[in-house]
Every structure is written in structure tokens, then in C-alpha cells.
Amino acid sequence: MSLKPIIILPDTRLRAVSAPVTAVDDGVRTLLDDMLETMYDAPGIGLAAIQIAVPKRVIVVDVAKREEEGEENPEKKNPIFLINPEIVLASEETSIYEEGCLSIPEFYAEVERPARVRVRYLDRMGIAQELDADGLLATCLQHEIDHLNGVLFIDHISRLKRDRVVKKFAKDAKRRVDETGTE
Template sequence: MALLPILSYPDSRLRTIAAPIKTITADIKTLAADMIETMYDAQGIGLAATQVDKHVQLIVMDLSENKDAPMVFINPKITPLVTEKQPYEEGCLSVPDVYDKVERPNKVRIEALDENGDAIDMEAEGLLAVCIQHEMDHLNGVIFVDYLSHLKQTRARDKVRKVLKVRDKQQLDHDRKVKEAQATPV
């Protein structure tokens, strides 16, 4: 398994529409496993293939407390089961450190395939319903900040740039220290 780089907002590749998966191959299963590892490493609860620059209809999620119940959704389709929408505070691995309320139906039906090609047909409420809709948006080139005002989108873009700049600096500092440690004779 491998950790995959996660695209950050406003990267235009996040706007790519994902293609349906025709056949569940070993490569698709590996991608799903890599996405699960990447999601756990990033401390997320959901990840769409679009976010790791793979433009196929694949979503992984794990809403369990112990991070031991990963779910894989291939070619997912959702149907709202209620007309009213409820606000839910969302965040996104592609929009680090930005959180805001988004209104979505609180109950949906999910139809998909799992990584073995078995059919999934379930009703979801609460966090699972919100999370699957959030990840489905990614497959359709939509990011949760698209639901926010123009001002909040601008603030989100600026905040992501600052977060990435800090991360880059921390990585450079870490790499420099590792290099210095390797160059020091024992």
C-alpha cells in the first residue's frame, strides 16, 4: 500500500468529473486500499478518488471510532429520501483547516458496488448521509466550499494557501534535519 498525494483547493483537477468504473480490477482494489491508507494517515473520514487525482467513481469512508470499518463505494448513486435539508459542519482533506455549514438532505439511499463487486443498497442518515453526499460531490467536480458565499470561498482559498505554505516549510525543515543527521559521522 502507498500514501497518495491529496490535491488541495483550488487545484483545477478537483473539478474533473469522474468516470464510471467498468471492471473492478486488481488496480482498482489497490487504489481503494491506498486511498484508505491515505485517508487514515490524513485523519479523514472520507476520500474520493478525484482528491488523489484518479478520476474514477470510487469513494472510501470510515466513520468508526477505532478506524477499523472502512467502506468502499464504486460507482455510487444517491437518492435523497427527505426533501428538507439540515445544516452540518463539514471539512475536507482537500481544503485543510476550513470548516463551514452546508445544508444537505439528512437521509439518503446509497446504491453502489463494494471492492469485491457486491451490490450495496442501504439507507443512510446523519453523518453517513452527509459524508457520502460530500464525497459524491467530489466525483462530480464539486467542492463543499462551492456552497459558501464568494467571500467565504476567497477566505478558504487564502487559508489553504497559508496552511500549505506552513506544511511545505515544516517538510523542508524536516528534510534538512534528516540530511544533516545522515551527514554527521557517528
């Protein structure tokens, strides 16, 4: 396993639609393991392959530490590996969570999404699965699946706030280029 760099807004690859995985093989499993290590190191609760510049329909999530009441236990892990995930059912009832994103560091906003979803996907062995989720897991799955479609959580907030965030990150990226000569 190895840590991968996470691409940051305004990187245009974040707007790319990721390609389906055609075969679940050792290369895909290595990608999943690298993504999980990168997500834990960040630290985060979800990561889409496109966030490490790999345009494949692959996500990893682990909300176990965040859903526990009380003190966080860093040893409690429950990673979920999803290949070619798709939302097949979403509730009409909605919930609001404050979301953040490893590709938009240090920016958070409340986002309203369906409260419950059913996701169909292939697991790390290529076996078809379905997962019913609510609460933080439902929000995280929707957030990461959005990434696979080139959608960022800031697309769910007001245009004014979104424009401010995009402008700030574009300015920061330009400053980094000016200071180092590279991005």
C-alpha cells in the same frame, strides 16, 4: 498498500468529473486500499479518488470513530468502499454539519444537506449494493459523491466565504511555488 499525496485547492483536478469504473478488478481494489490508508493517515472520514489525482468514481468512508459517543477508539473501524456511487433518494428534511475537507485543509464551514440518503454502488467485489444513511454518514457520502462531480463543499456556502477561501488557497499555492520552485 501505500500512502498517496492528497491534492489541495486550487488544484484544478478537484473540479474534474470522475469517470465511471468499468470493471472492478485487483487494480481497483488496490486503489481502494491505498485510499483507505491515505484517509486514515490524514486523518479523515472520507476520501474520493480524485483527491489523490485519480479521476475514477471511487470513494472510501469510515465514520465509525466519529459517531461513537465519548472517547474515540482508534481500533474501531468500519470502512465502506463505494464504486460508481449515486444518490438515488434524498430526504426533503435537511441537517447541518460542520464540514471540512482533506483537499481544503484547516477550513471548516456549516453546510446544509439532505438529512437522509439512499446510495446505490458497487462494493469492492463488484456486487451491486444499496445503503440507507443518515446523520454524519449521510453527510460524508454526499460530500464525497460531490467530489466525483467536481463539486467542493465550499460550493454550498456563501459566495463571499467561498471566494475568500479560494483566494487564500491560491495565494498559499503561489507562495509555495515561489519558495520551492515547484508546487
